[in-house]
Structure formats: structure tokens, C-alpha cells
Amino acid sequence: MNRNLSKIAVPLGVVGILMLLIVPVPAGLLDVLIIINILFALVILLTTMFVRKPLDFSVFPSLLLVATLFRLGLNVASTRLVLGDGYAGQVIEAFGHVAVGGSIVIGAVVFLILVVIQFVVVTKGAERVAEVGARFTLDAMPGKQMAIDADLNAGLITDIQARERRAEVSAEADFYGAMDGASKFVKGDAIAGIIIIIINVVGGIAIGMLQNGMEIGEAVSTYTLLTIGDGLVTQIPALLMAVSTGMIVTRSNAESDMGSTASAQLSQSRNALMIAGGAAIAMALIPGMPVLPFIGVGLFLLFAAQRIKTSEAAKKASEELAESEDNAPRSETTEELMERMRVHALEILLAPDLVSMVSGSSDDLLARVRALRRTIAMDLGVIVPPVRTRDSVDLPSSTYVIRIAGVEAGRGLAPTGKVLALGDALDTLPGQSTVEPVFGLVGKWVPQEMRHSAEMTGATVIDRVSVVVTHLSSIITGNAARLLTREDVRLLTDGIKQVNPSAVDELTPSLLSLAEIQRVLQGLLAEQIPINDLSRIYEALSLRAKVSTDPEGLIEAARQSLGPALSSQYLDGRTLRVIMIDPTLEQSMLEAMRPSEFGTQILLDATRIESLFASLRGAVARAEANGHSAVLVCAPALRPAIKRLVSGQSHGLPVLSYQEAGAANVDIETVGVIGDAQSIPAS
Template sequence: MLAVPVAVVGILLLLVVPVPAFLLDVLIIVNILLALVILLTTMFVKKPLDFSVFPSLLLVATLFRLGLNVASTRLVLGDGYAGQVIAAFGHVAVSGSMIIGAVIFLILVVIQFVVVTKGAERVAEVGARFTLDAMPGKQMAIDADLNAGLITDVQARERRAEVSAEADFYGAMDGASKFVKGDAIAGLVIIIINVVGGIAIGMIQRGLSITDALNTYALLTIGDGLVTQIPALLMAVSTGMIVTRSGAESEIGSAASLQLTQSRTALRIAGGAAVLMALIPGMPVIPFLVVGAGLMLIAQRATARVAGELAEQQAADAAANAPKQDTTEDLIEQMRVHALEIQLAPDLVDLVSGASDDLLARVRALRRKVAMDLGVVLPPVRTRDSIELPPSTYVIRIAGVEAGRGIAPSGKVLALGDTLDSLPGASTVEPVFGLAGKWIPSEMRHSAEMTGATVVDRVSVLVTHLSSIISTNAARLLTREDVRVLTDGVKQVNPSAVEELVPGLLSLAEVQRVLQGLLAEQIPINDLPRIYEALALRAKVSTDPEGLVEAARQALGPALAAQHVDGSLLRVIMIDPVLEQSMLEGLRPSDHGSQILLDPARTEAVLGSLRESVQAVERNGQSAVLVCAPALRPAIRRLVSAQSGGLPVLSYQEVTTGNVSIETVGVVRANDSIST
């Protein structure tokens, strides 16, 4: 943990404290190997964020090289000797020629400054800009997945942190690339200063001739420049390598070998060209023939690999398509009506291919969310293809009956918003919220996000649609076996509640009917012990299903109101007292629950007044619930459920439990008037 702070302090000491020649040799070797390790690390990471410390490490490495420059300059100009490494680079690497050394040094500077650094700087700048521009769209996509139940809160936080880290990384790389550019300029300036200073010291202080001064100081300066410029070039290449790793999911070696050998024809043509170039007079024959033969060999091995993969695929397809014997078990399985099923058109089977946006994985996440939110364990969702469906179409079935359908075109994403005219694609309507949208090519995602549109991938569209259908039909999906499993779970933690209720007072079928009644009104059944205790008390008086449901609702009273509270405020639409009294007088029991006897004209006036109240609230961007007397609640809910778009209906007792403030935002009257 203290390695980096200690190293930085040591670098600062290099600037002011003289360093002996043998220690300078060690530090130079460390500098070269550190740059090499960083370069190799950038080649082996799978994505840039795996090496997120690179910008800071680049700054430390640059400061380290500059510190070595100062320490080596002090030894070169003071003692005329700066260790064996610099001497070796000055005499051996460039054959003791100052001109050759200067040329090599300038070539390295040009490669680093003009080619590598300039390109890396531009890529980092563009990458930072695009990443920051794409942040709002990515955040909205995460919020959409979270709201649809495709990811958990923890996963959402992790994805948000990753998006933020990616933006910070590319922003840091945009600034860090300036370090590399400044390093190249500093290396060129330092070597010029050292040459001039060496000549001055040699001629003025030591009385050497200009030739002797150049041979003594210029060669050491050239060696010093090469010693620091080579690791600087490695760091510049590392910078370019890390910022150009766009969309990579594997290390660069594996990706490069796989992609370079994907075209056998290209390898054969290149090998043939190498052989033909060997026939040109004056060309070296053996090198061209060796390279050409190597390319031909690689092409042959690529052909064998592709043939093997094709054979394996054909064998797998043959095994999958082989005729199977229709056993009794197979026929029973094919006859079975699945509780929940997704049918896909043949061109949508890639949705279950196991990729990162795999439909099956998202459905599993949705089952977990439904279990947490509603207290219902959904049956496994069967997914199969159907050649009878039109292209790009999916159908969601419940108990073999179609409950919804939509489209999810391959290679496209759904853009939602009010400014879609400039985008290509066919207009459509989002199946859950009824929002206007367009299916646009996936390549246009960034352009759509720049216009302010919310972009949703096709798997999210399908899963959101499935989530809406499950929520609406949760009561149908709750089977008697599910009730038995849930009851056994309650018995383990609260045995007295179960033993008193089942089977002494109510059967599993009657309990199932009550729970279905709660789910039909979007009421979670997570708190089963409390529900069972309320049912046990009510069942001793009456086993009327409607009364049992109301008893369970009263037990869950605070939780019912909490679903609709905005902060600490609950907005309610009330019924005119005179109208409510006449409804109580017209309340009659029936085989399908209690009903209110009103003449058709008055019923239509009540529903019209309710619609106006709801619309007035929605125009203000708010939501409200309808409240009434407890005895009327089931009948009124049955009356308005099909007319008000699922407006929640609560009793006075349910809205007065808990610490909430109530605001009346509308009054329903029978004379078709409204008061707000």
C-alpha cells in the first residue's frame, strides 16, 4: 500500500540528491522493465477498465523518467561518467558514433511524438467525448432495466458505477495523453541542453578541444537520451494500446490471431504475392519464400480449423434434428398446456442464444423480482419458436391463450421520445405504456440518444411487456399447488396461523380464491402470516369469499395505502355523501359478490363524473385513489374497474391507517358534475 507514495518521494529525491553511478544503473533498468511490464499488461487486459490505474501510473512513470534525466545529467556533466547502462547505449548501441546516435534518437522522438503520441492523444480525446455524451442514455437504460425488474438494485448500482468509472477513465486518459506528449518534448529539449552544457563544461572548465568534448559528453548524452527515450516510447505505445481497445472482450493476442486468420483467401493471396515477389530480379529469394510458405501454412491450418468447426456444427444439428420416437411421455409433454409461454418467430431465436442480453437470463431475473414484489413464485417460462408467427413477432401466452404480442426486429433498438422525426425506421407504439417510438438500426443508438430519445434494446421491450402481463394476470398464475407450497413455508415460521386456518376453517381452494382476489387488485401477498391470521378470525364468522378478501385487506391496511402515497400525501377522490348513501341502500348480495342497483342513466352519470375527476388529476401529473365506505368497496371496485383504467379503490379504514396526510382532489357526483 505504501509502495507508490514511497516511490514518489524517492523520485522527488532524485531531483535534488546526487545518485551514485551503480544506483543509477539499477534505476534505469527498473525504468525500462517497468515500461515493458505496463506495455505487456495493456496487451493482456480484456477491457480498458481492467487497467483503470493506468493514467495515474503513466504520470508516475513520466515523473520517474524525468527524475532519472536530472540524475544522469548531474553525473554526465559533473563526472563525465553516468554508469554502465548509459555508457553501453552510447558506445555499443550506436557503435560509438555520435551522428548515428543522434539520428536514432531523432527517429525515436519522431515515432513517439508524431506517430504514436499524436494518434493516442486524438483517440483519447474522441473516446472521452463520446463516452461523456453516451452517459445519459446509458443511465436511462439502467433505470429502464431496474424498473422492468431485469436487474436488482445492487446490479443497478454496479452498472452505474461502471458507467461512471468508464467516463472517468477516458477523461483521465485524455489528460494523461498530454503527459506522453510533454515527455517527448522534454526528452528532446533535455538532450539539446546536455550537449550544449557538456561542450561548454569540457571546453571552459576542463580545457578540452571541441572534438574531445563532443566525444566525451555528446556520446554520453546520446546514450542518456536513448536510455530514457526507449521506455518513453514503450509508454506511448501502451497509451495508444489502452485507448484503442474498443469493444474488446478478450486479450489482444487472442483477438488478433483469431481475426487475422478468419479469411483463408486473404492469407493465400498474401502468400502467393510473397512467392511472386521472390521471382523479381534482385530480390532476396529465401526470405520471400519462407514468409510465403508460412502464410500458406497458416491458411491451411485455418481451413482445417473451420472444417472441424463446421463438422461439429453439422453433427450437433443432425443430433438435434434426428427423428425421435414418440413415447407416451413425449406426447404428454407436447400436450401439456404451459402456464406461461413465449413464442418467437424464427428470426428471433437469437434472443435465447446465451449472449449478454440473453432473454432466458432476463426472464429469470424477472421471476425473482415478481417473487419479491408480489409474493408469487411464477412457473418456469417456456420459450419456443413458431413458424406460424410473422417475422420479428413474439407472442406471450397464459394457459395456452394469447395474452399479448409485439415485435422485436433483429438488429434494431426501440427509440422512445417526442423528437423521432429525424430518425429512420418504422413508427410503432410501445406495448406497455403506449408511447410513440421507432425501431431504428442498432448503429443509430448514439444518434438517437443525442436527440434526447430513450433507447431500449429489444430484449428489454419483450421482458417489460412480459412483466406487465404477469402483473395483470398474477391471479390466474397462482395455482393451488403454489398455495400449498406457500402455506408450507408459512407453517415453518408461524405454525399456529396455519394450523388454526387450514384445513379446520378453510380449504386450500378457499385460501387460493382469497389470495387470487388480492392479486387481482395488485396487492402483494408477501405477508402471508398476517393474512392467515385475519382469515382465521373472519372464517369463524363467515366463509363468504368477498368478506374474507376484505378481512385480509383490513389486515394489510397500512401497506395498501403506502403503495399510493406521494411522500407523505395520499390524494383521494371521494363519493358525494348523498350518492354514497343511495348506493348503500341499493347494495344487494349475489352469487358473484355484492352489487349496487342503480338505473343505467345514473350509473353512466357516476362513471362519467369519475372519469372527469381522474382526468383532472392526471392533467396535473398526479395520481389518486377512489375511497368509499367499507361495505361498498367490493361492489364499487367491480363497477369502476373496467371504466377507470385500473383506478385503485380503498375503504375509509384502509386510508386512515398509518401516518399519511389525505388530500381530496375530486368528488364523484350523480349529476355528472365535478368538484376539485
């Protein structure tokens, strides 16, 4: 019942306010509404003093609009009574008598002073503070978002906490934007109040003299008194709301209410209070000055300064005690030792002069790293662990280091204020020559203002964040197998179980453990094969595991299940260019195959292996000279052993089996054949 009432209370109140503008209100009801208006403004003012931060009173802009409309409605209702009946209730009459105090001139002067205070000082200041606060809050949003992202990537906060902080930053921007607009209501209300007062005075005198036959003195006395009373009962709540507006927009995020914060901060300087107390006592000695007030205030300030001295001494003693306890030798807990021992899967160490890359300025390393994690997850189907980014004073200037499991995996340069230009005609450009860390291209770090000049020479220009992210992407892709943990495999398996439970239930744990599945997936990732299609991979593993759980056989079964996906990434249009092995040499390799603990190996003597490598290098060079990229194809039984044999000589040359190469409906073009230069028998 209470909840339903609270839902309809504000809508009903707004409808009632609109009725004030149309329907005449009796003087008794107007008294009640005026009292409610004054107390409502007072409650809002006190609430703004006790909130800890502006967002705790986020409904204030809407309340400000409702309160402004309420006061304008009361102005219309009271004006109707003042001009129509010459009487607008006891509250307005009482306020008029108190303000006038027997002299209309004094009452008018006091009222005008009140209007000036509200309009010129409070309202104008609150409007300006709201405008500046809105602009500064919007300008600070990117930096706050970057700080949240930095804490998230560093593991200092969870995803839930990050979402809460982002929502708070967004709500803060919305609040100050709303306050910027709501402050205009306060200004408009003050202007409307002044105009209504003038209308009431002029209209009241005219009505009194023309309709009621009053003398000009009597008309001025009657209607000016009512107008001043009417103005006070509306301007006082308006002044309270204007003060509330200034109070809420000048509050910063604090840990306590305004009273506690003000008391603590005003009493933080003992010397300030002592000097003020001494000055008050000295002013009492000036002839003609009231002695008792100055001496009383001075003694109070000196007493407060003495209390601060006592509290500072107690605080210092407690700090020394706490410091001695902290310095006392104590044994580290197991949790603390484990946290120190923990090794992060991925880290980016930045030299101190590169910290600006994560400060939310022109470059945004953290956002690019997040995008990279999503891209790799979509391309390879692997969950990339969070990348911890921190600075290191041990690194040389402009240097960054990428670590995997605490071990350096890559290092490069990213000078501040420069961009990387890659091309052949860079001699005319100033800058530091370098070698691009991923592709080994020769380039030069040129000043950022020379970017256009570098592009005019035909060079490819890359910003420093892109250099770091590209390097990180290459390292993650090349070490995807190493980064795939057993926990990742469990999460991936649980995800597949929701969409294809039969494939998972049949495979694990009855046929293969998570450790064996992890080894298979790592074998696929080691050859840059995406594992997105886990359902198909698990189905193939289920069939193979019933025959043998040999890791090499399981990996080959998983490869064959992926079919066209393996060869499609090497197609040139619809053509797959291949390098084949001479049938005689291939038969010799099959006969020379031997099992080992690292998988099958081809045992040939050193001369024959060198001849094989020379032939392979020649075939690859001829294909590249013609502008083609090729893959090496062989018999399925040979594929793992040949891949293992040529991996150090072919610079990442893909090795496919005949079935994998022919799985897609494509045209196969042979661009080279690896022959046996000498007829040397297998060992």
C-alpha cells in the first residue's frame, strides 16, 4: 500500500499544482499550501547538507523543477486572492506585518534586499557552479573510465565492481548535466517572482483606487503590505531552494556529511584558531568597541585551539604506537606469500615515460588490448587471460616488455610523441631508425607532427599504441598453446555442454580427461588452427579415443574433423598452391619413421636431411619469387613427423595432409616438388 502510494504521490502532486493555475483556492487552503512549500524547501536544504555525495540525492533536479512549479502555482493563487479580495490568508498577512514593522518603506527595502541576495548572489553563483561542474565532469569522464579499465586489467577490481564504477561515472555525468539545466529553473523562478511582485503592487493600487474607491495612501498601504507578505512566503522557499542548488553542486564526494566534514577541516589548523582568537581579544581593546563580545569569541577560539593541540598529541601517540606495531617483525601469512609468488599469464611492462599510454590521453592502450582479446577469442577460439599493465623503473626510456608467465617474450620501443614510419624512402625524415618487432621491417620513429610528410613519401605510418598491440597480438598468437590453461579448457567444455551436451558427455571423463583434451587443443593452437568449432573437435576425439588415446593420433583426428577450415585460410581465390614430396623420397620417409616420446620422427642421416632442407628452401623461394604462398602436402601418416622436422627451417610453412588439402572444393596447383638429390638409403 505504501509503495503504491509513493508511486502516485508525485504525479498527483503535479496534477494538483496544475490545478492551482486554473482553479481559485480558498484563503485557508492557501495557508496550508504555503506552509507545506516552506517546510518542503527546508527539508530539501537540510538533506543537501547531510548527503555524502551529490549522487546520493540524484532526484534533486526533478524535485527542483516540481518545487519551482509549485511556487509559481502558489504565486498565481495568491495573486488572484490579493487582487480579487484584498485578503490572501493569515500567513501572507502575518509575513507582511512582520516585514513592514510599521513602515512600508522599511519593509519594501528589506524585501528588495532579500530579492537581490537571492537573484544576484545565490542564484547566479549556483547557476555558474552547475555549468562549470557539468563541463568538468564531462571532460573528466574519459580519464575516469581509463582508471577503471586500468584497475580491471591489473586485477584490482572485479568485472562487477568495474560495471558499478562505470555506471556511477555515467550517473554522475547525467546528474551534473541535469543540474546545469535545472539551475535555469532557479534563475527563472527568481525573475518571475520579481515580475509578479511588480504586477501585484501596480495592479493592487489600481484596483484599490478604481474599483474599491480607496485613497492612494490607503491603497498603497493595503496592497503593498499584502504584496510584500506574498513575496516573502514565496521568495523564502525560493531562496532555500537556491541555496540547496548551490550546496549540492559544490559538494564533492566525501566520506561524511557536510557538518562533520566542515568541522573536521575548519579545526585542522591550530595556529589559525589561535591567531583569530588573539585578533578578537586585541580588537576588544580598541576604544568604542564592545568588549564582552570580542573577548567571548576570542576565548572560545583559544579554547578550541587548545583542544586541537590535545587531540593532535593523542593522535600522534596512537600513530607512533601503530607504526611500532607495523615495524615489529611478524611472520607473513600463507596467503601473502602465495600472492607474492603468483605469476601473471600476460604482462606489459612500460618504462616510466610510457605510462601516458594508459592515462586516457590521446593513446588508449588498455582499450586496444581489450579489443585484441575479443578479436583473438573470435579468431582462435581461445580465452586470452587479462593483460596486466604496469610501469617498471628498471626499463630504459621508451621501452616496453611483454612477458608470458613472468618470462620476457618480446621487447620493443614506443617513443613518446613519435610514430613509426615503414618504407624505403625515409632518409629525408628526421628520427631514430629501428626494426619493426613483428615482421622485421626497417622503419624510423619520426616526430608525430611529421606524420603527413612521412605519408607523402609513401611510407606506412603506425602510431605507437598500434605497434605495441601488434607485437602483443603476435606474441599471444604464437604462444596461444602455452596460454591455454586447464581451467580455460573446463570453461570451454562447460560452454559446449550447454549447446551440445552429447558430445561432451561421451568424451569426458569416460574417454579423455581434461588434461588430455588440453594437450590436443594445445597441439592445434601450436599450428595456428582455430578451436572455435569445439563441438566437431569433441565428436572426432570421441571416435578416435575409442581406438587409441595417443596424443598425436588425437590431434590428427581433430584436424581432419575441421576439414575445409584448415586449407581455406591458405587459398588464393579458389586455388591452393602446394609443394609436394617426390614419391620415392616420401616412401623412404615412411620407412624411416620411428616412434618416440615426443611423437613420430623421421630418422635420416645428416647429409640426406640437409639435402631435403635445401630442396625445400629452393621450392619455397621459387614460389615466393612468383608472388605465391604455398603449403607443403604429404601423406597423413607423415604429416606430424614432417611438420616437426621442417618447423625450424621453413619459417612457419604450413604442412597439410593430402586429405586436408583436398577437403575443400578448390583447384590445387603444384608450385614445387621436394626431391632427393642423392640416393642415400635411410638409416
